[in-house]
Amino acid sequence: MNEKTLRLLNDAKGHNTTQNRNSIRFYLRYTLRIIQGPVVTNSTFMDIMHSLYRAAKPLIFKLSPDNAHAVFLFMGEIMGSNPLTRALIASLYEYHGADISKTVNGVTYQTPVLLSAGFDSDGRLTRILRHLSFGGEEIGSITAYPCEGNPLPRMTRLIRNKSMIVYKGLRNNGVDALITRLKKTPHTPGFVIGISIARTNRKESCTNTEEGINDFALSFQKLNDANIGDYYTINISCPNAFAGEAFTSPEPLTKLLTRLETIPCTKPIYLKMPIHLPTPEFDALLRIADKFRIHGVICGNLNKNYNELDFPEDAPKEFRGGLSGKPCFLRSNALIRYTREHFGDRFTIIGTGGILSPEDAMEKFRSGADIVQMISGMIFTSPSLMKQICKKYAEERPMFLPKK
Ligand SMILES: Cc1cc2nc3c(=O)[nH]c(=O)nc-3n(C[C@H](O)[C@H](O)[C@H](O)COP(=O)(O)O)c2cc1C
Numbered sequence: 001m002n003e004k005t006l007r008l009l010n011d012a013k014g015h016n017t018t019q020n021r022n023s024i025r026f027y028l029r030y031t032l033r034i035i036q037g038p039v040v041t042n043s044t045f046m047d048i049m050h051s052l053y054r055a056a057k058p059l060i061f062k063l064s065p066d067n068a069h070a071v072f073l074f075m076g077e078i079m080g081s082n083p084l085t086r087a088l089i090a091s092l093y094e095y096h097g098a099d100i101s102k103t104v105n106g107v108t109y110q111t112p113v114l115l116s117a118g119f120d121s122d123g124r125l126t127r128i129l130r131h132l133s134f135g136g137e138e139i140g141s142i143t144a145y146p147c148e149g150n151p152l153p154r155m156t157r158l159i160r161n162k163s164m165i166v167y168k169g170l171r172n173n174g175v176d177a178l179i180t181r182l183k184k185t186p187h188t189p190g191f192v193i194g195i196s197i198a199r200t201n202r203k204e205s206c207t208n209t210e211e212g213i214n215d216f217a218l219s220f221q222k223l224n225d226a227n228i229g230d231y232y233t234i235n236i237s238c239p240n241a242f243a244g245e246a247f248t249s250p251e252p253l254t255k256l257l258t259r260l261e262t263i264p265c266t267k268p269i270y271l272k273m274p275i276h277l278p279t280p281e282f283d284a285l286l287r288i289a290d291k292f293r294i295h296g297v298i299c300g301n302l303n304k305n306y307n308e309l310d311f312p313e314d315a316p317k318e319f320r321g322g323l324s325g326k327p328c329f330l331r332s333n334a335l336i337r338y339t340r341e342h343f344g345d346r347f348t349i350i351g352t353g354g355i356l357s358p359e360d361a362m363e364k365f366r367s368g369a370d371i372v373q374m375i376s377g378m379i380f381t382s383p384s385l386m387k388q389i390c391k392k393y394a395e396e397r398p399m400f401l402p403k404k
Helices: 003-018 023-036 042-060 065-080 083-093 175-184 209-226 250-261 279-290 326-343 358-367 376-380 385-396
Strands: 102-104 107-109 113-115 136-142 155-158 163-166 192-197 231-235 269-273 296-299 348-352 371-374
Touching (some): 065 155, 136 231, 163 376, 175 209, 209 231, 209 250, 269 279, 279 326, 296 326, 348 358, 358 371, 358 385, 371 376, 376 385
Parallel strands (some): 113 136, 113 371, 192 231, 269 296, 348 371
Antiparallel strands (some): 155 163
C-alpha cells in the first residue's frame, strides 16, 4: 500500500468518524481509490469525470429537456434510496476537503452550495444531493393545491446561450403531498432543506390579491404546523404563472407579509426576488422586506429580458417563459452587490443565477452572497461542478469586497 493510498484511507477514516459511519460507503470509497491507484490523482480524476460528462452530454441532450429532467429525477430518487448507489455517487462527486461549513440564521450548511428551487419541486432528491456536494436544496416552489403547470414544452434548451427557457408554471403535487413525503423520507444528516412557497397556478387562486394571500398563508401555516423544512422562501417572482408577478409591487407585498407575520414561525424566511426590475423598484421591495420578519433575499429568479441572451436569434419566435443560466449572471451579481452595499448585514443574501464555473460562484460570494444556489451549471457544465466549487471555496474563502 503506497503512501498516497494510506493517506486517503486515513482521510476517509477521519471523515467516517465525524460525519458518516456508513461502513459500506467507506469500503466502497476505499476500493475505488485503490482502483484509481497512484497514477490517477484526485484532480485528474475530476477532469476525467468532467470529460465523461462532456462526452455523454450530446446523448443526454438528445432527450427533450422535460424528458431528461424526468429521467434525472427518477434515477436520483432510485440512487438515493440505496446505500450502495449513494456510496458510489459520493465516491465520485462528494466534497471531502477542509471544513467549509457555514452557519447562517442558525442553520448549518456543510457546503455553501445549494440546489435552487424548481429542479426538485416535490422533494424526491433529498437523499442523493448531499453526495453531489450540495449542502442543501430548496424544494418547490410548492403551492397550497396540486398544480399541473403549463402545457409542454415546459423547458427549452438554448445551448449556445447556456440557458434554458423555463415555462414550468409551478408544476408540483402540492404542500400536503410534500409534507407526507418528507415525513416518511429518512433525513440525511447535515443536509439542509429549504422549502419555497408560491401561489397555486390555477384560475381559482388567481382571481384577486386576497385569494393569493390565502393561498400562500395556507401552505406556510401547514409547513409550520408540521415543522417540516429548515427554512422557507416566499417566491413572489415566478415569471410564468397564471396571475403574473402579483406581489412584486409594494402594496400587495406589504399585505402578503403582514398576513404571513401572523403565523408563528421559528425558521428563517427568505424572499425570492425578481431580477428584471429597475433598481429603484427592487430597492422599494427591499425596504418593505426590511420592515417584516424576512431574514434574507434570494437574488434572484429567472430573467425575462431576452435581449440579454448572447444569441437571441436562437430563442423561439413566440417567447414563453423566463431564462435561466448565463443571462441571469450579471444582473443577479449586481443586485447582490446593491443589497449588500445598501443594507449591510440586514439581509442574508443567497446568490443564484448563471453559475457555470467555480469562478462564477466565487464572483457571487465576492459580490456579497452568503450562500449560492444553482441549477443550470449542473446541466450545462457538469454534475462535478458543485465539488469543484467547494474546492475553490476552500482554497480562496472569498468574501464581499466593497468597490473602491
Ligand atoms: C426548470 C426550472 C424550474 C424552476 N422553477 C422555479 C420555481 O418553482 N421556483 C423558483 O423560485 N425558481 C424556479 N426556478 C429558478 C431557479 O430557482 C433559479 O433562480 C434560476 O434558474 C437561476 O439559476 P441558474 O442560472 O443556476 O439556473 C426554476 C429554474 C429552472 C431551470
